[in-house]
Amino acid sequence: MLALDMDGTLLNEEKEISGENRRWIGEASRAGIAVMFSTGRGRQSALPYAEQLGLETPMVLVNGSEVWRTPNELYKRTLMPLDWIRTMRKMALDYDVWYWAYAVQGIFNRENWPKTPEAEEAMGWLKFGYYSENPVKLPAIRKTLEGWGTLEITNSHPFNIELNPLGISKASGLRDVCEFLGLEMSQVIAMGDSENDLSMIREAGLGVAMGNAQDEVKAEADAVTATNDEDGVARVIRRYIFGLE
Structure with missing residues (x-):
């Protein structure tokens, strides 16, 4: 599974998915990798990007407060008093x-x-x-x-x-997804750039910080890739999923 933060990670500074990122997400999906969003965004703003990529995979939204089995099927929701x-x-x-x-x-x-x-x-x-x-x-x-x-x-x-x-994070959401997909966290690549990505970067089998990530995120990641304006997601897919440089 490939779990992607959106802002500062998948999306460039124009809030767009680059052609290169789109291409390699498609390649990963066709190879049987569950490419999914794990984002601080809510469903209203994340869904158009999932549709753009043709993803029917789970989504971890609002930093883990919502977990969706598919973009249209809610699995779990945690409300704040x-x-x-x-x-x-x-x-x-x-x-x-x-x-x-x-x-x-x-x-x-x-x-x-x-x-x-x-x-x-x-x-x-x-x-x-x-x-x-x-x-x-x-x-x-x-x-x-x-x-x-x-x-x-x-x-x-x-x-x-x-x-x-307390206890709700991108990592808790990914653990839920792994449970219903029959995966282990060791089988997850998680990518992000900010403090709200740290939990999943720590727990994933491979935690990747973007080149534009906050220093604390880079320090705790297993690897650092290019920035969100340099197709960092595509580079990780090429290298760690397909073994290409």
Whole structure:
């Protein structure tokens, strides 16, 4: 199985799948490799790319809060308690930073938050995030949240924080996928560039960091490939699946 992060990994800086990556994903799929997404994105934004590649494989979405058997069949969903969401949103407002949250019904942020408590309650909340380039605010928020002891705290960019329930990660999602596909994590190649990819890079048989990855990710990976603008995914498929240089 080949598990791919999307932003900063499969997708180039224009948020596109290059022709070379598309070609070699097709080759891997035809060779019997289950090529799948393992991403912080929700289904609404990940699905068009799966369709573009013709993938009917599982998907690990929202950093593991959703696991799909196929792009259209949900296997597992882990929701975040509403009181956590409300407390994290209040913290964002207090610190005056950008925030967003994924729910089953869509993605919400500072500009389109549900208007009433009843509307908030109607949502199935999956993940919360903060963004700030302020060197003081983001570390302060993170330190407070670490004190809760109930959250997986990662990022998908040096200037953000992403929150999932404790124990929910891309690795936990891939373990679920391996279980229903009859695979072992040792049979997985996992590729990514950010802190939210670390769990799967650590647990996969081969964990690969992108050339544009954060330094911590590169330090823990088994291998480092080219950047997302240099067809790093295609290079890994060529080298580690087909033995080509």
